[in-house]
Amino acid sequence: RKEVEQDPGPFNVPEGATVAFNCTYSNSASQSFFWYRQDCRKEPKLLMSVYSSGNEDGRFTAQLNRASQYISLLIRDSKLSDSATYLCVVKVYNQGGKLIFGQGTELSVKP
Amino acid sequence: NAGVTQTPKFQVLKTGQSMTLQCAQDMNHNSMYWYRQDPGMGLRLIYYSASEGTTDKGEVPNGYNVSRLNKREFSLRLESAAPSQTSVYFCASSEAGQGVYGYTFGSGTRLTVV
Numbered sequence: 001r002k003e004v005e006q007d008p009g010p011f012n013v014p015e016g017a018t019v020a021f022n023c024t025y026s027n028s029a030s031q032s033f034f035w036y037r038q039d040c041r042k043e044p045k046l047l048m049s050v051y052s053s054g055n056e057d058g059r060f061t062a063q064l065n066r067a068s069q070y071i072s073l074l075i076r077d078s079k080l081s082d083s084a085t086y087l088c089v090v091k092v093y094n095q096g097g098k099l100i101f102g103q104g105t106e107l108s109v110k111p
Numbered sequence: 112n113a114g115v116t117q118t119p120k121f122q123v124l125k126t127g128q129s130m131t132l133q134c135a136q137d138m139n140h141n142s143m144y145w146y147r148q149d150p151g152m153g154l155r156l157i158y159y160s161a162s163e164g165t166t167d168k169g170e171v172p173n174g175y176n177v178s179r180l181n182k183r184e185f186s187l188r189l190e191s192a193a194p195s196q197t198s199v200y201f202c203a204s205s206e207a208g209q210g211v212y213g214y215t216f217g218s219g220t221r222l223t224v225v
Contacts, residue, residue: 034213043216103153
């Protein structure tokens with residue numbers, strides 16, 4: 001079983017739609033959580049950190065459920081420019097603070 | 112701000128050739144990492160260096176060696192390239208291992224081994 005699992009998609013949605021990505025992780029020692037965005041053939045870039053209380057950045061909302069070992073990302077009013085692959089990432093402190101990546105969920109927003 | 116700089120951006124090797132991928136960061140980060148990314152596999156950690164003078168194996172270290180030359184530079188060497196090492200390689204750096212710090216990635220090296 002992979003340490004971080006995501007639905008690979010692709011998710012094909014119209015502009016303005018709300019889309020939700022889910023992610024589960026298996027290592028209970030995971031301490032920090034992130035969503036990264038990766039555009040085609042580019043490097044991953046940090047989208048947002050995820051906190052237990054949930055956090056919002058504009059149209060993006062991230063949630064963490066430690067008991068269920070579950071992370072989510074909600075994108076409201078999606079834009080064409082949101083088309084990318086979204087990577088769920090956990091940091092495990094007892095492994096030298098390494099980031100462990102899910103395989104990513106591809107999003108395609110259509111006009 | 113340059114951030115994390117990787118060279119070269121593209122490389123084609125013949126099986127059995129060797130090469131070194133270079134990575135340098137100018138953010139005074141302690142930790143540096145090498146990942147490879149293959150279709151359907153996500154990013155997998157090859158080696159990392161939690162601080163200057165230390166290196167450790169990641170998930171897929173076989174066929175690679177690393178050198179943390181100083182705080183800024185972390186190189187990845189393929190001693191005898193194999194077609195299975197065809198991949199996109201990303202270097203990254205971060206603040207100290209713990210905490211909510213994410214990584215800053217370089218733009219990647221696209222390596223093809225024929």
